[in-house]
Amino acid sequence: MIKKVLIINGTERTLVVDGSESLAQVLRDRLLLTGCKIGCGEGHCGACNVIVDGKVTRSCITKISKVADYAKIETIEGIGTLDNLHPLQAAWVAHGCAQCGFCSPGFIMSAKVLLENNPSPTREEVRDWFNKNRNLCRCTGYRPLIDAVMDAAKVLRGEKTKEDLMFVPTYNRILGTRYERPSGAAKVTGQWNFGADEIKNLPEDTLQIALVQAEVSHANIKGIDTSEAEKMPGVARIITYKDVPGRNRITGLITFPTNKGDGWDRPILCDEKVFQYGDAIAMVCADTVEHAKAAAKAVKVDLEVLPAYMSAPEAMAPDAIEIHPGTPNVYYETNCIKGDDTAPIMESAPNVVEVEAYCSRQPHLPIEPDVAYAYTDEEGRITIHSKSIGIHLHHAMICEGIGVAPEKLRIVQLHAGGTFGYKFSPTIEALTGVATLVTGRPVALNFNMHQMITYTGKRSPGFMNIKLAADENGKILALEGNNYIDHGPYSEFGDLLTMRLSQFVGAGMDIKNIRNKSQTVCTNHAYGAAFRGYGAPQSFMGGDIALDVMAAKMGIDPFEFRAMNCYKESEGSTTPNGCKPDVYCLEDLFDLARPKYHANKAYAEELNKNQSEGGKYKYGVGVSLGIYGCGLDGVDSSEAWAELNADNTVTIYNSWEDHGQGADIGTLTHAHETLRQAGFTPDRIKLVMNDTGLTPNSGPAGGSRSNVMSGNATRVACELLIDAMKKADGTFRTYDEMKAEGLALKYEGKWVATDCSDCDMETAQGNPFSVYMYCISLPVVRVEMATGKVKVVKFTMVSDFGTIINKIVVDGQVMGAIAQGIGLALSEDFEDLQKHTTLQRCGIPYPNDIPDDIELIYQENHPRPLGPYGAAGCGEGPLAAPHPAILNAIYNATGARVTKIPARPEVVKA
Missing domain, CATH: 3.30.365.10 (Aldehyde oxidase/xanthine dehydrogenase, molybdopterin binding domain)
Incomplete structure (x- = not known):
């Protein structure tokens, strides 16, 4: 053992350590300074950043044995309080930087060192600093964080006060203002506990869970041998499918009757088969995490490996076996049938284009891994605390599977460090619910980042085939589609997701005649989970690029092509589902965006003109229109x-x-x-x-x-x-x-939402949403011609969300969506199970990957008749279509038409 004397937040502390612990573990476990977060555990995300002797230190990869005696360590808890925020903390609150808040302490500690060494940094220096110190944020798009540092620097230099930064309501009105979040101050001071923090406050008899997980993607289970593992230190119980009191299934709550499955295809613990890499086969419940993990390695699973179908085309091949015996691999179909038959129109139209596009398996990549704990409460209810974003929905999805009566199950949402939709799936809820039922004790399960990336759901890839027909003037006459969604092995919400293609392919354009077919395919790759935009990124990946291809073919400016074809009240335009949109705002929105588009074109032309002969880079502008509906189809x-x-x-x-x-x-x-x-x-x-x-x-x-x-x-x-x-x-x-x-x-x-109706199962005609949001993306990109590397240098988004409820929140949602859209377009993927297993290898954007030049424009003169105070939503519309806009900009710059994402350098170069 090693005696360590450390000066922590100004107080001398004597510790006895074994030397193998990380500094982060000592701070969190021994001193309960849980403002220091552990995200990736590999030094990639900066959530664990603290200050050691004046230097930013990634505490998750710093061994306590390497920290010198009497080192001065500062954590977020030591620089400010709820009543007396440090200027950086105040600026973080004022600029809405703490969205989920999980990364905020690491950023603030990093920025503190920067400003101590450079009191007047440029914005570029701030970005470079965060990039160098590996600070990652998935929520904000980074610009608010840069704004906050610049403002905090002014306070520290005496040019402003903290009070100057904070919004103060006038006339007791906060609607539409920059009023701060109630949770803001707690998040920036490290007082806002997340799941891994709350686990430290559980009773001493709490059991820690380690999962025995599949390391193949498809197999029959021949046997599970737990005998050796049961003898290992600290093990209280090893749980397999035989121990699950209920049906041992998570129900997908089949949405549509035309689904060929029954929705009960997802085991809580695998019994007969493994369906994907990472599937849970057993749970080891032990006194410590270390003991549980050691025993999990000793569990032996006998597998008969089967062919693994890792994409929709593979699973659809004639010789492919049924992944779920008795249910075909193509288990759901939706058709958007609107207007006249499109075949004769396609035959006779003077202009027809066809596009094959692929929208990738984007990983969610929150900085906080999945986490949950469970116990029996004072009323005898199994109580599960998790990151669930659908607590009542998940109650219905797991009750029967874990084996409890509905009145005996309670779900509480933890403070969540971002989910972006993956927590629509109640995996960890079912596991911890079973574990506390079986053991009769409190239990906790905290994923590491490898489990987070490999075992949680992903955006379902879309294989899109879209045909467009237009007359001699560029008026769109018809659209045809034949599309496939790779939803992984579990059907939960796969039909609903695929229905989105019937709702959003062609959305925003006045298209009278549509025949668009979309199918859901079961594969052995990562299961499909909800992801921000839910179906729209796939839809617009095909549909919007087709608009760009048609505009190019006809020699029409791509912006004007969209503007001339957009929904118009004068033309009685309807959505792909045959209903009127909530408001006819798009003509005004294109008018609002037009000068911004032309300014971007002029900017790109100037940058190109300033290149030397045979310049290294080419610059281009793009455009897309993204739309999203607010609601869960029909009478929500x-x-x-x-x-x-x-x-x-x-x-x-x-x-x-x-x-x-x-x-x-x-x-x-x-x-x-x-x-x-x-x-x-x-x-x-x-x-x-x-x-x-x-x-x-x-x-x-x-x-x-x-x-x-x-x-x-x-x-x-x-x-x-x-x-x-x-x-x-x-x-x-x-x-x-x-x-x-x-x-x-x-x-x-x-x-x-009584004005809504379910879409017809045969034609998808109906009125699924009471309110929509609309976003025009206008990026400027730089392409390095020798390598194909693409950088977005400017991004303008012109949006209509109806009434703005809170300006900081809406700004943050849009900037965060732009950053995720850039990642989706250029770098993010979860395809290779050996390679795509860390935040970095999955392609998450760092600060320097996202432009500082982000311009947000809002149109508010079309209040929604059915929105509260005239408001729509704002979270998903901005991520519906930034990626095709970026690909369209690559085409504008280089003439290379990329229709598959991510458009990594080798793809663009080819």
Whole structure:
């Protein structure tokens, strides 16, 4: 053992260590300084950054034995408090940098060292610094972080005060402003606990889980031998499929009756077969993580390896066996059938183009790996705390599978370090639920980054074949499609995802005649999970590039080609589903975007002109239109409650799950806008959120539905309360007056999208969404001609989200989506199971991969008739189509038409 004396946040601490621990483990486990986060555990993400003797140090890869005695160590807990934020922490809050907040402490500690050594950095120097110190953020798109450092530097130089940075409401109004998130200060001071932090507060008898996972992609299980592992130190129980009390399946809740599967194809613990790499075969429950992992390695699994079908074409081959015996590998089909038969139109049209495109298996790559814990609560309920973004949905998906009655299961959302949709799938919930049921003890399971990347769902790849026909003037006459979605081995929401292709291929364009067929294919690659944009990136990867190809063929400017064909009320335009859009805003949106497009063209032309003869680079501009609907198809609904408290505050209850997008500020703002008429200020509104034991079913936080559905439900609950409080003279009753008059104090707000309808199963015609969002992407790219390397040097996005509810949140959502769109277009993939197993190898963008020159324009003159206060959502529209815009810009720069992503240098060069 080694005695270490360290100066931690100014206090001398004596520690006895064995020397093998990392500095991060010592800080977190021994000193409970959990503001230091462990994300990748490999020094790739910077979440663990602390300061050691004045230097930024990645504590997850720094052995405590290498830290000198009396080293001065600073962590996020030591530089500011909730009542006295450091200027960097204040700037982080003011600029909305702490979205999920998991990476914030590492960035702030990194920036502190920069400003101590360089009090007046340039924006480029700040980016270079974060790049050098491997600081990664998946939420913000980086620019807000640079803004925050520049502002904090001004405060430290005495040019501003911290108070100057913070937004202060006027006339008690926060709707549409830069009002800070309620969670902001806790996130930037390290006081906001995530799942791995909460595990440290569990009882001493908590069992730690290690998974025995498949290392092949397809196999029959011949036997599982746990005998040696059971004898190993600390092991309390090894659980296999035989021990699962329930059906041992997660139900995919089959959405559409034409699905050829039954939705019960996903084992909690594999019994007969392995369906993909990483599948859980057994759980070792032990006293420590180390003991559990050691025993997991000793479990022997006898496998008969089967052919693995790693793409849709392989699984569709005539000689491919059924991955789920009895269910064909192509198990769902949707057809968008609108207007007249397209075949004769294609035959006679003067202009026809056809595009084959591929949208990749994009990994979500949150910096926080998946985590959960479970126990039996005081009411005898199995209680699971996880990153779930659909707590009531997941309740329904796992009850029968783990073997508990619905009233005996409770799910609580942890503070989540980003999910971007992967937590629509309740994998870890089912595992921990089974483990606590079987052992009768609290249990915890914390994935490492390798498990996070290899065992959680991914964006389902899309194989797109799109044909367009246009007349001699460029008016689109017809669209045909034949598309395949590779959804991996599990069917959950695969049909719903594929239906999105019937809703978004051709969306935004006035196309009277469509025949678009899309099929869902079962494969042995990573299972398909919800991912921000959900079906739109695949749709626009095919459809938008086809628009660009047609414009090029006809010699029409690609921007004007889209503008001339967009939805127009004067032409009675309808969506691919044959319904009118919520608003006809696109003509105005293209008018708003046109000068920005021309400015980008001039900028690229100037950059090209400044190249020397046979210059190294070529610059080009791109355009695309992305659209997304807000809701879960058809008559979606949500519920929220508002209660007047004895201290004359109001508590809002809802299950608006937060994966970094800002459910707290969304709930607060929707409530406050109604309650402020009775004089309520934001500090007098309390939030109770995301616990099936305490909060109503607001629906999952997916499909960009929450701001519309849960926002409306929250608004309605507050309106009911306000109506009850209102007196005849226009003043408002207090709590005591309400009690004295026998008036109810708690009101249930419900909102239902009654104007919507399910799409017809044969034609996909109907009205699936009450509200849509619209985004025009305008990137400028630089292509290095010798290598094919592409860099986005500027990105303009012109969007219509209806009324802006919170400006910081919307800015952050759009900039984060642009960054993910750049990653999707140029670098991100999860294809090679041997290679794509780290954040870096999956191609996650670092600060210097994303431009500082990001321009956001909002159109607000088309309030949504069915949106709360006129608002739509804003999370997914910005990621619907930035990637085809980037590919279109590559074509504009070089004449090379890339139709497969990621467009890595070798692809572009070829």
